[in-house]
Amino acid sequence: MTDTVAAVTRTARPTTSGVVGRLPEYLTIWVPLLLSAAHLISFSLWTIWISFTPSTLVPVTGWVGLRNYTSVLATRNWNIAFDNLLLFGSAFVLLSLVTGLMLAILLDQRIRGENTLRSIFLYPLAVSFVVTGTVWSWLLNPGLGIQKLVQDLGWTSFRFDWLVDRDMAIWTIVIAAIWQSSGFAMALFLAGLRSVDSDLIKAAQIDGAGPIRMYRRVILPTLWPITITVIVIQLQFAISTFDLVRALTNGGPGIATQLPALVVYDLMFQRGLLGRGAAAAVLMLLILLAVLLPYAAWRHLQRRRANHA
Amino acid sequence: MRDRSFTPSRMLIYLVVVLVAVAWLVPLIVVILNSLRSNEEIAQTSMIGWPLKWAFGNYLTAWSDFCVAQTCAGIRPYMLNSALVTIPATIFSTLLGAVAGYAISLWRFRGDQWIYGIVTLGIFLPQQMRLLPWTIVLRDTGLMNTLTGLVAIHTIQGLSFTVLFCRNYYVSIPQELIRAARIDGAGFFRIFWRIILPLSPPILVVTIIWQFTHIWNEFLYGVTFTTGQQQPVTAALIALSAAVADIPQHGVQSAAVMIAALPTLLIYLIGGKYFVRGLTAGAVK
Numbered sequence: 201m202t203d204t205v206a207a208v209t210r211t212a213r214p215t216t217s218g219v220v221g222r223l224p225e226y227l228t229i230w231v232p233l234l235l236s237a238a239h240l241i242s243f244s245l246w247t248i249w250i251s252f253t254p255s256t257l258v259p260v261t262g263w264v265g266l267r268n269y270t271s272v273l274a275t276r277n278w279n280i281a282f283d284n285l286l287l288f289g290s291a292f293v294l295l296s297l298v299t300g301l302m303l304a305i306l307l308d309q310r311i312r313g314e315n316t317l318r319s320i321f322l323y324p325l326a327v328s329f330v331v332t333g334t335v336w337s338w339l340l341n342p343g344l345g346i347q348k349l350v351q352d353l354g355w356t357s358f359r360f361d362w363l364v365d366r367d368m369a370i371w372t373i374v375i376a377a378i379w380q381s382s383g384f385a386m387a388l389f390l391a392g393l394r395s396v397d398s399d400l401i402k403a404a405q406i407d408g409a410g411p412i413r414m415y416r417r418v419i420l421p422t423l424w425p426i427t428i429t430v431i432v433i434q435l436q437f438a439i440s441t442f443d444l445v446r447a448l449t450n451g452g453p454g455i456a457t458q459l460p461a462l463v464v465y466d467l468m469f470q471r472g473l474l475g476r477g478a479a480a481a482v483l484m485l486l487i488l489l490a491v492l493l494p495y496a497a498w499r500h501l502q503r504r505r506a507n508h509a
Numbered sequence: 510m511r512d513r514s515f516t517p518s519r520m521l522i523y524l525v526v527v528l529v530a531v532a533w534l535v536p537l538i539v540v541i542l543n544s545l546r547s548n549e550e551i552a553q554t555s556m557i558g559w560p561l562k563w564a565f566g567n568y569l570t571a572w573s574d575f576c577v578a579q580t581c582a583g584i585r586p587y588m589l590n591s592a593l594v595t596i597p598a599t600i601f602s603t604l605l606g607a608v609a610g611y612a613i614s615l616w617r618f619r620g621d622q623w624i625y626g627i628v629t630l631g632i633f634l635p636q637q638m639r640l641l642p643w644t645i646v647l648r649d650t651g652l653m654n655t656l657t658g659l660v661a662i663h664t665i666q667g668l669s670f671t672v673l674f675c676r677n678y679y680v681s682i683p684q685e686l687i688r689a690a691r692i693d694g695a696g697f698f699r700i701f702w703r704i705i706l707p708l709s710p711p712i713l714v715v716t717i718i719w720q721f722t723h724i725w726n727e728f729l730y731g732v733t734f735t736t737g738q739q740q741p742v743t744a745a746l747i748a749l750s751a752a753v754a755d756i757p758q759h760g761v762q763s764a765a766v767m768i769a770a771l772p773t774l775l776i777y778l779i780g781g782k783y784f785v786r787g788l789t790a791g792a793v794k
Contacts, residue, residue, distance in 0.1 A: 225697035229612040232605040236668040237627040240634055243642040250641055259645065306526050309519070319781050320530045323537070326777035326784060328726035330743040331770045334750060335536045338543075338556045338759065348555035379533065387785055440635050443728040447747060464637045469733060474641060481637040492633060 244485075251478035259474055268479035277466070278480065281458040284370050285487070288459070289438040292377045293431055299378060300385025300430065301423075305415065307386070308393045318390070322383035329380070333447025336376040337363065340448075366456040369449055373441070373457055376448055381437065385430045392426040393419065425502070432495045439488050460484045543763035544568065551759045564760055571764035576752065584765045586738060587745035591725055592772075593656050594741055598663035599720040603713060605664070606671020611705050613672070614679035615687050616697060625676060631669030636729050639666075647734055654739050659731065663724045670723075671716050674790055678712035679705065711783075718780050719787035722773045742769045 219226075251269070254262045272278050303321055307314050324332055339345040342361035350358040362368035396419050404418045442461035449457040451466075464484060468477030539557055547564040573583035580586075609628075613621045643662060644653075652658030682705070690700045731741040740748065746769055749762065777784055 222697070228605075228608055228698075229616075229618065232665075232668055233609050233624050233628060233672070235665055236631060236672070237624050239639070239642075239665055240627060240631050240669075243639045244634065246642045246645075247638045247640075259641070303526070303529065306522050309522055311519075311522060311526065317526055317530050319777075320533050322781070322785060323774070323777055324533070325788065326722055326773045326781075327770050328728065328743050328773070330726075330728050330746050331766050332536065334746060334762075334766055335540050339536060339539060341556070344551075344556045344759070346557070349557045352555060379536070384788060387789060391789060436633065440637070442636075443743070446728070447750075461635075461637060464640070465729075465733075468640060478641055481635070481640070484635050484637055488633065488635060 247478045247481055250474055251482050253475050255474040255478070257472040257474070264475070268475045269483070272463075272467070272476050272479050272483065277455055277458055278460070278463055278483075280455055281460045281463045284457060284459055285439065288370055288373055288377075288441070289435055291371075291374045292438055293434045295374065296378045296382045296385050296434055297427065297430060299382040301389050303382065303386040304389035304393055307390055318383075318387070321386055324380040325383055329443035330447045332376060332380055333444045336372065336379075337448045340372050340375075363449065364453055366453055369453060369456045373445055373448060376444060377438070377441070380444070381434065385434070388426050388430050389423060392423045396422050428495070428498070432491060435491045436488060439484065439491070460487070540763045540766055543759060544571075544767045546760050548758045548760045552757070556759060567760045567764040568768070570761045571768060575749075575758065575761050575765070580738060584742060584745065584749075584768055587740055587742040588768065590656060590735075590739060591741040591743070591769075594659045594663065595721055595724045598660045598667060598724050599717055601660070601664040602667030602671050602720055603716045606668055606716065607675045607706075607709060607713065608701060609668070609672050610675025610677075611679050611701055612697075614676045615682060615684065615705070625672065628669055629673050631666060632673065640729075640733060643730070643734065654735050656735075656739065658734055659741070662730055662734070663720075663727070667720050667724070670719060674716045674719070674787065675709075675712055677790065678709070682708060714780065715783045715787045715790065718776055718783050721776060722784065725773050 250259050252263055252265065253260055254264045254267075307317060311317075340360070340363040342348065342359075342364060347358060347360040350360070362372050400418055400422075401414065404414050409417065440461055441459055442465070445451060445457055445459055445462060451458045451462050460480065461484065464477055464480045466477075467473045467480055471477075542558065542560060543551060543556055544567055545563050545565065546558065546560045547562065547567075550561060550564075551558075571584055573585050574581065575583055612618065613625050647653040647658045647662075650658075652661065686704060687700060690704055695703065726743065727741070728743040728747075732744040732747065735741070735744065746765065749765060753762065
């Protein structure tokens with residue numbers, strides 16, 4: 201195979217009928233790229249289209265306007281999912297940002313064993329959310345995990361039952377998500393800290409700035425572009441969170457920890473309401489775009505400014 | 510300010526960092542210990558505890574004995590399914606991504622920047638937007654509930670990442686190298702094989718680790734497009750915990766969880782540096 205390809209390209213080079221000779225190379229370049237691009241565009245349009253049809257168990261043609269959207273938006277399920285997303289998204293992003301930044305600053309103090317510590321903070325990212333969600337569901341289960349352990353040790357009145365508490369259950373997902381992906385924020389911040397201009401630090405030292413002032417006035421201000429990137433990526437993760445909740449609470453107790461991705465799955469494959477499921481998926485996309493479009497615009501501006509400078 | 514001596518403030522730094530590190534390790538340690546405790550022992554105490562009697566048999570039961578749904582073959586068939594999906598999809602998406610990344614960055618052709626822009630949008634597009642169309646496509650091609658179907662999905666979707674990684678790596682190769690080779694009469698594939706591929710190991714390792722980890726850990730497509738004996742291990746774990754909800758077998762379940770997590774954990778232990786490189790490379794896009 202490689203021999204013939206090489207032969208074809210070699211002999212085809214000088215001739216004018218290069219197009220036929222270069223067919224194998226056109227195919228290898230274009231087929232995968234076109235498949236990828238075409239599936240992204242057509243699948244998105246397809247889902248958008250289904251969201252405007254009266255499809256239930258199977259996709260059908262027809263036009264119902266925005267009816268699927270209005271009925272999804274009117275359900276308690278979606279509204280709880282959306283409120284949860286706001287709470288989970290902001291709490292998780294803020295706390296993982298703080299944790300990640302704190303760990304990065306501490307690791308930046310030239311401490312021994314930095315590589316080992318960094319690997320420890322990052323290992324959850326290499327493990328499936330199904331695995332970590334299952335493990336956290338055991339640890340946070342009041343009859344099995346931390347509460348049981350502390351009670352067995354003698355504190356019989358100790359309570360840590362957020363997993364089965366409707367009002368607090370969403371915080372168990374926040375805990376697991378912070379544990380899983382603060383390391384990511386740490387890695388990006390650490391890279392940022394290491395690339396701070398050393399002249400800047402020297403100048404501040406000559407001015408007599410102490411370590412705390414140094415961080416507040418000199419180093420942290422240079423990190424804000426990274427901060428925005430971390431926020432956007434963590435938000436994107438929060439919006440599409442599915443596996444973690446599925447393994448940790450499965451949306452429960454009741455529907456207390458419902459999130460948009462679970463609503464989509466539930467509508468499409470458990471209730472057989474394809475039109476509404478598609479509408480919920482498009483709503484998810486819109487939430488994501490509300491985060492990504494401003495970010496893309498900001499990146500564009502940054503790049504233009506960098507080119508002009 | 511930055512010295513390695515042990516002043517009180519530096520002791521405090523060590524204390525905080527080590528405490529957080531221990532907290533980060535707790536879930537892993539708990540599962541490892543539980544996977545070595547008998548189901549009865551866990552039922553009598555809690556999930557957190559030291560094994561009184563080492564129950565290595567949990568791993569054997571988890572691997573080949575316990576029942577998920579109606580079949581009692583342990584986690585082995587699902588591990589095999591995951592491997593049969595992950596390995597081919599990783600190889601295909603990496604190879605195709607490398608060739609496409611090379612074509613976009615060094616060969617340059619009409620529309621290359623456009624198609625590159627569209628393909629990398631796949632990094633952001635939620636899986637939920639593709640669920641229904643994939644369902645229909647798989648049904649119409651007869652690939653529903655097959656491992657081949659999952660391989661196809663992960664190969665096509667993985668391209669968004671592999672093309673990004675490879676293209677960003679190859680742009681730093683000087684164009685002159687390619688031009689000189691073309692003058693010598695080398696064609697597209699010859700240049701790829703002789704010049705580009707030998708320069709590629711660093712990025713190929715990053716790409717392979719990234720793809721393997723993500724496909725192995727993927728859950729939504731596995732649970733949507735396969736059922737029963739065709740499911741990958743992530744979907745089987747969820748089915749397992751639902752199946753044993755009445756009579757929990759936490760020792761065996763912990764062993765199953767450890768087995769399922771082991772491939773990606775091992776890869777992380779060996780090639781963690783490259784995994785992190787992939788993480789940050791995806792972030793900068």
